[in-house]
Each structure stands twice: as C-alpha cells, then as structure tokens.
Amino acid sequence: MEDVCPRNKLNRCLCKDNSKMKTPFSILSFFNCRAKRCKCQGSNDVKIVTSFGCHKGGIPDCPDEYDLYCKDGTHLSPEWVLRHKKVKGRVESCVCKDGIMPRCKATGDLPKCPNGDDPDPELGHVDDLVGCRVEPFDVYRIGIPELYAYQLVNIVFKVFFIFENPRLLLT
Numbered sequence: 001m002e003d004v005c006p007r008n009k010l011n012r013c014l015c016k017d018n019s020k021m022k023t024p025f026s027i028l029s030f031f032n033c034r035a036k037r038c039k040c041q042g043s044n045d046v047k048i049v050t051s052f053g054c055h056k057g058g059i060p061d062c063p064d065e066y067d068l069y070c071k072d073g074t075h076l077s078p079e080w081v082l083r084h085k086k087v088k089g090r091v092e093s094c095v096c097k098d099g100i101m102p103r104c105k106a107t108g109d110l111p112k113c114p115n116g117d118d119p120d121p122e123l124g125h126v127d128d129l130v131g132c133r134v135e136p137f138d139v140y141r142i143g144i145p146e147l148y149a150y151q152l153v154n155i156v157f158k159v160f161f162i163f164e165n166p167r168l169l170l171t
Contacts, residue, residue, distance in 0.1 A: 053119030062104030
C-alpha cells in the first residue's frame with residue numbers, strides 16, 4: 001500500500017462492496033475490504049490501488065468471496081492465508097504446495113479483478129500467487145477423495161470405539 005500513500009498517511013479506502021473504511025484498521029479488515037481506491041491524509045486526490053494487478057483498482061478475487069482452492073483441495077480462507085504469511089513471512093511464492101495457481105470453486109476460473117478483468121502481472125501482483133503455474137484442473141472434483149477418506153476414518157473410529165466398549169451397545 002506504500003505505492004498509494006506514504007507510510008502511516010493512509011486516510012480512507014473504498015472497498016470492493018463500495019463501503020468506506022477509515023483508518024486505523026487491522027490487516028484483516030483491510031484484507032476483507034479489498035480496497036479499490038484510497039485517499040491519503042491531507043489530500044483529496046483519489047489513488048487507485050493497482051499494486052495487485054487490477055487497472056481499475058482492487059484485489060483479484062472469486063465472485064463468491066473466499067472460494068479459492070488449490071488443486072490439492074486446500075481452501076485459501078483469509079485465516080489460512082494469514083497463517084501462511086505468519087509462518088513464511090512476506091514471501092513472493094505460490095501459496096499452493098503443488099505450485100499450481102488456485103481457482104475459484106464456484107466458476108473454475110482464476111481470480112478476477114472486481115470489474116471482471118484478468119489481473120495484469122506487469123502492473124502488480126498478490127505476493128501469495130507469484131510463481132504459481134497456470135495449469136487447468138477440475139475444480140469441481142476438489143475435496144472428493146479427502147471427503148471419502150474423512151468419512152472412512154470416522155466409520156473406522158466408531159467401529160473401533162464400539163468394539164472396545166461393547167457395553168455401550170446394551171444401553
């Protein structure tokens with residue numbers, strides 16, 4: 001954000017949903033805002049937030065917020081991304097372990113700018129997506145093997161629990 005305003009000089013921003021956010025705000029509230037435009041303290045000039053690759057401002061995202069998934073089924077929720085940043089620090093690398101660009105589960109598409117355009121990597125980028133390879137994958141099949149594995153483990157656990165505690169069957 002330092003390309004928009006000098007450090008500690010941000011005053012307010014217009015969010016993706018057209019609500020306004022005034023300083024001070026936390027990193028999580030800024031993340032949830034998905035700022036498109038901001039104003040600096042002492043100025044009425046509107047600064048378009050292009051540092052994430054969107055010419056008309058904003059942060060690339062899915063139509064359904066927080067619907068971004070890696071090919072391995074990892075859901076990139078805000079909490080997951082912030083934990084990733086806390087562990088790895090500010091690293092410009094693919095957030096997905098397999099190095100493949102995550103996709104929106106509802107559409108199967110890559111994240112888009114708020115106006116629907118594709119982000120321009122020459123203009124800016126989201127640090128967590130740098131180095132991701134763009135490869136097609138069937139986003140609609142994400143989580144199916146993991147779901148079956150979870151259900152199987154759950155059934156085995158119940159059977160084992162009952163086997164070890166047969167008196168529970170009599171109650």
